[in-house]
Amino acid sequence: xxxxxxxxxxxxxxxxxxxxxxxxxxxxxxxxxxxxxxxxxxxxxxxxxxxxxxxxxxxxxxxxxxxxxxxxxxxxxxxxxxxxxxxxxxxxxxxxxxxxxxxxxxxxxxxxxxxxxxxxxxxxxxxxxxxxxxxxxxxxxxxxxxxxxxxxxxxxxxxxxxxxxxxxxxxxxxxxxxxxxxxxxxxxxxxxxxxxxxxxxxxxxxxxxxxxxxxxxxxxxxxxxxxxxxxxxxxxxxxxxxxxxxxxxxxxxxxxxxxxxxxxxxxxxxxxxxxxxxxxxxxxxxxxxxxxxxxxxxxxxx
Ligand code: PGA
Numbered sequence: 384x385x386x387x388x389x390x391x392x393x394x395x396x397x398x399x400x401x402x403x404x405x406x407x408x409x410x411x412x413x414x415x416x417x418x419x420x421x422x423x424x425x426x427x428x429x430x431x432x433x434x435x436x437x438x439x440x441x442x443x444x445x446x447x448x449x450x451x452x453x454x455x456x457x458x459x460x461x462x463x464x465x466x467x468x469x470x471x472x473x474x475x476x477x478x479x480x481x482x483x484x485x486x487x488x489x490x491x492x493x494x495x496x497x498x499x500x501x502x503x504x505x506x507x508x509x510x511x512x513x514x515x516x517x518x519x520x521x522x523x524x525x526x527x528x529x530x531x532x533x534x535x536x537x538x539x540x541x542x543x544x545x546x547x548x549x550x551x552x553x554x555x556x557x558x559x560x561x562x563x564x565x566x567x568x569x570x571x572x573x574x575x576x577x578x579x580x581x582x583x584x585x586x587x588x589x590x591x592x593x594x595x596x597x598x599x600x601x602x603x604x605x606x607x608x609x610x611x612x613x614x615x616x617x618x619x620x621x622x623x624x625x626x627x628x629x630x631x632x633x634x635x636x637x638x639x640x641x642x643x644x645x646x647x648x649x650x651x652x653x654x655x656x657x658x659x660x661x662x663x664x665x666x667x668x669x670x671x672x673x674x675x676x677x678x679x680x681x682x683x684x685x
Contacts, residue, residue, distance in 0.1 A: 385427045388460075393420040394432065395453040398442055474503045476665030481509035481519045482529040483583055485547075485608055486652060488627045489681045490529060496680055497672055504665045512606075514581030520657055526666040528655040529673070531583035538658040544674045545681065548626045548647035549587060550640045552615050557639070559621075565643045567597050574602040574620040576611050583650075584608075588623045591648045612638060623648075630684040640685065652677075 396406035397417065407414045425432050432446035442450055469475040482490040487510045494506055509525065519525045520539060531547065533539050551570070553560050559573070578585040592599050602620045605611050608628040615622040616637055626647065632638035654673045656662065662670065 384429070386424060388456075390420050390424040390427070391453045391456060393417055394424055394449065395457055397421060397433070397440075398446060398450045398453070401440055403440070471664065473501055473665045473668055475505075476501075476663050477505045477507070478527075478663070478665045478669055479507040479509065479525045480527050480529065480669070481511060481516050481525045483516060483531065484510055484512050485582075485584055485625045485628060486529045488608075488625075488630070489677075492681060493673065493677055496676075497669060501665065501668070512579065512581050513583035513586065516655075520655065523657055523660070526656065526660070526662060527670060530653060530655055531587065531650055532653055533655055539655050540658050540660075541653040541655045542670075542674055543651040543653050545652045545678045546683070547650040547652050548683075549584060549591075549623055549650060550626050550629075550647045550685075551643050552612070552622045552624060552629070552632075552638045553641050554616050554618055555636060555639045557618075557621070559641055560639045563642050565641055567595055567644050570621075570643055571597050571599065574600050576603050576605060576614040576620045576622045577601045578608070578611065579604055579606040582606075584623065584625060587648055587650055595645065625650075626683060626685050630682075633684050 393406065393410060393412070396409050397403055400406050400409065403414050403417050403421075406412075407417045410417070421432065428445065428449065430445040431443050432449060433440045434443055435441075466475065470477075480490070480494075490508065490510075494508065498504075498506065509519065511519070513530055516528045516530045517533065517537070520528055520533070520537070532543075533541050559565055559569070562569075577588065588599075603614060605614060608624050611622045611624055612628065612632055614620070616632075621641070626640070629638060629640070633640070654670050656666075656670070
């Protein structure tokens with residue numbers, strides 16, 4: 384059965400108003416145009432949909448069935464219309480944000496404040512490392528990313544919004560924990576527990592030591608900041624992490640930031656999207672919110 388939406392709309396009006404003339408008026412069509420649509424619809428259905436008794440028209444059994452469906456379909460179309468209109472605004476908008484595993488330590492707090500202000504917006508949060516974020520940006524399946532500075536050669540728009548100091552951590556019982564102004568040469572004698580390849584923290588750390596001409600001895604490699612912190616607490620070596628990951632451990636004194644020459648490594652957090660990306664209103668508002676308010680809302684540990 385071949386039915387067009389236009390035929391269904393005409394049918395719904397004729398059935399509801401029980402009149403070709405009034406349906407034609409409502410739809411701004413001529414009466415012959417309305418009759419023609421109904422004829423075509425009956426042809427397509429292979430069944431009569433109306434019967435004329437005297438001056439009045441009535442739905443046939445098949446007409447009543449079809450009326451039931453046509454009302455449901457037009458309600459759905461109206462709803463689709465409404466949702467599209469709402470999506471043009473912030474209300475009911477959908478936002479997919481991907482954040483670096485390290486940024487996840489503060490992302491939830493930002494989203495909580497944003498959610499209080501825009502409770503009807505749907506927010507989807509992805510957490511992955513830097514390499515994963517660059518892949519998301521490449522396939523264009525997210526609105527925004529929160530990450531360290533992306534490579535310049537990619538067609539991305541990146542705006543900094545907060546500092547991201549990387550520090551060296553040790554267990555409080557480590558011999559270096561009480562030392563002041565530890566020289567980099569002394570650090571060279573230690574073993575480090577490091578993040579996985581593809582982590583922004585790892586790349587920044589390697590770049591820093593290469594620039595300083597320091598050869599670091601790396602021990603175990605771990606794919607999360609939590610694992611690194613646990614390993615350092617357990618005495619497996621020193622670690623390098625963002626200060627943002629340390630709120631709890633510094634408060635409870637389970638880890639200590641070492642006072643090392645040239646540290647912290649100063650990085651920044653950026654809110655990033657593809658160049659030319661058509662940000663939805665909710666994505667645009669979230670981006671502005673992060674740039675203007677993140678720094679004030681978040682307490683940097685230490
Ligand atoms: P990551 O952090 O180490 O969790 O990938 C991202 C970054 O610092 O760029």
